[in-house]
Amino acid sequence: MKFSPAQLRKAERTVIVSTCLFIVALAVVSFWVGWDDVQEPLSRVSLPLLLGLLGLSLINYILRGARWAVFAKQLDVQLPLSRMALYYSAGFALVTTPGKIGTALRLWLMHQSHKVPYVRSTPMLFMDNFTDLLAMLILALLGASTVTGHGAMLGILVFFVGGLALFFAFPARWTHLLRYLNSKMGSPQPKLFEAGLNLLSHLQKLFSPSVLSGTALLSTVGWGAECYAFYWLLAELGHPLSLMSATFIFAFATLVGALSMLPGGLGSAEAVMLALLTALDIPMPTALAATAIIRFTTLWFAVIIGFVVLPVALKKAKSTSTT
Numbered sequence: 053m054k055f056s057p058a059q060l061r062k063a064e065r066t067v068i069v070s071t072c073l074f075i076v077a078l079a080v081v082s083f084w085v086g087w088d089d090v091q092e093p094l095s096r097v098s099l100p101l102l103l104g105l106l107g108l109s110l111i112n113y114i115l116r117g118a119r120w121a122v123f124a125k126q127l128d129v130q131l132p133l134s135r136m137a138l139y140y141s142a143g144f145a146l147v148t149t150p151g152k153i154g155t156a157l158r159l160w161l162m163h164q165s166h167k168v169p170y171v172r173s174t175p176m177l178f179m180d181n182f183t184d185l186l187a188m189l190i191l192a193l194l195g196a197s198t199v200t201g202h203g204a205m206l207g208i209l210v211f212f213v214g215g216l217a218l219f220f221a222f223p224a225r226w227t228h229l230l231r232y233l234n235s236k237m238g239s240p241q242p243k244l245f246e247a248g249l250n251l252l253s254h255l256q257k258l259f260s261p262s263v264l265s266g267t268a269l270l271s272t273v274g275w276g277a278e279c280y281a282f283y284w285l286l287a288e289l290g291h292p293l294s295l296m297s298a299t300f301i302f303a304f305a306t307l308v309g310a311l312s313m314l315p316g317g318l319g320s321a322e323a324v325m326l327a328l329l330t331a332l333d334i335p336m337p338t339a340l341a342a343t344a345i346i347r348f349t350t351l352w353f354a355v356i357i358g359f360v361v362l363p364v365a366l367k368k369a370k371s372t373s374t375t
Contacts, residue, residue, distance in 0.1 A: 081340060089337035093289045097345060101288050105349040108281040113354065115274035117141070119183060119267045120158075123176040126257045129168050135368065139165075142365035145358025147351070148318060155180055161365055165372040175255040179267070182216065185310060187271035188303045189213055191279055195300030199328065209307065217259070279303060282346050289342055291334045301328045302346070322347060 117140045123129075124136060131139075143158040155177045162168040189209055196206055258264065276299070283298035293301075305325040309317020322343050329339035 085336050085340055089335075090341055093338045093341035094345075096289050097285075097341075098288075101285070102349070105281045105285060105345070106353055108277040108284075109349050109353050111277045112274035112350075113141070113144075113357070115270045115277075116180075116184075119270040119274075120176065120180060122263065122267055122270075123179055123258055124173075126260075126263055127172050127175060127254060129162065129166075129173055129176070131162060131166055131168070135165065135372075138361060138365050138368060141357055142362045143358065144354040145362045147358070148355060161369045165369040171251055172254055174251055175258055178255065179258045181310075182213075183264075183267050183271040184275070185307070186213055186217075186268050187275045188307045188310070190268075190272050191275060191299050191303035192307060195296040195298075195303065198294060198297040199300045199304075199332070206304075209311075217264075275303065275306075278346075278350050281349065282342070285342055285346055286334070289338050291338050291342075293332060293334075297332065301325060301332075304328065317351075 117137055120140050121133060121136050124131065139158050139161040142161065143155055146153045146157055159168075159170060159173045159177060162173055163170060189206075192206060193210075258267075279299040279302045280295070282302040283293065283295045286293050286298055302325070305321045305328065306317065308324045309321025312320035325343045325346075326336075326339050329342065330336055334342070
């Protein structure tokens with residue numbers, strides 16, 4: 053895993069392009085719906101409301117950063133907490149790029165600065181995404197009774213997440229099976245195969261009941277703050293929903309966005325959010341305004357933070373590696 057200056061510039065251009073496309077898409081939809089009609093709910097967004105929404109997002113980022121530190125401690129990844137927070141925040145800069153480059157960038161920064169082996173840090177990448185997925189599923193299930201017609205999709209998600217948890221919680225059993233299959237079929241890259249088994253053993257440390265429950269709680273509370281922000285926003289725009297309905301819409305849309313494999317869930321999360329809001333009789337102009345604002349204060353706010361701290365993180369990683 054390596055990030056050259058050229059690769060970083062390419063990734064940054066990808067973020068800029070995705071940002072522009074997002075803005076253009078919102079503008080086109082706004083004019084199609086009726087710009088004047090969209091302006092009315094947007095005018096209700098006061099500075100205290102905007103700051104409050106951003107504050108709730110910061111709570112989410114801090115709790116998820118604390119979860120990252122828990123993963124590091126369990127895997128004996130020894131970095132100062134301030135440096136861990138810096139690298140975690142820098143990863144937000146690339147969340148709208150394909151292939152989870154933002155999370156991979158965090159691993160690269162840790163390797164550059166403190167020579168953390170990738171085989172030890174890679175489980176952090178997996179668990180970062182898994183606990184986010186688990187938290188969103190929990191939140192969606194909490195509000196599922198308020199929005200009908202999505203039981204089948206939630207059932208599939210429960211089966212998928214539960215299956216992943218069972219697989220990685222008991223790697224010893226799967227290791228024996230994989231070794232048996234490897235002995236029968238042979239591996240074209242035995243070193244890579246052994247590295248994969250080593251990765252499974254490290255991952256088991258993060259699937260212990262205490263670690264998984266604690267980090268899942270941090271994720272759920274963090275994303276719960278974003279759900280409350282959505283609930284608050286809808287009330288301020290003049291079309292309040294119950295807290296559980298707002299929680300379901302935000303969590304379910306984010307889940308679909310994550311599973312769509314599109315960078316940052318762009319397009320898919322917004323489409324699902326709009327569909328669910330209008331299905332609950334929220335006027336399209338208000339639904340569009342609410343979707344745009346909540347995505348700015350959650351996704352794009354994180355990207356802005358990442359871009360601000362990324363140069364500092366790169367400089368710190370370089371200076372540490374040369375000392």
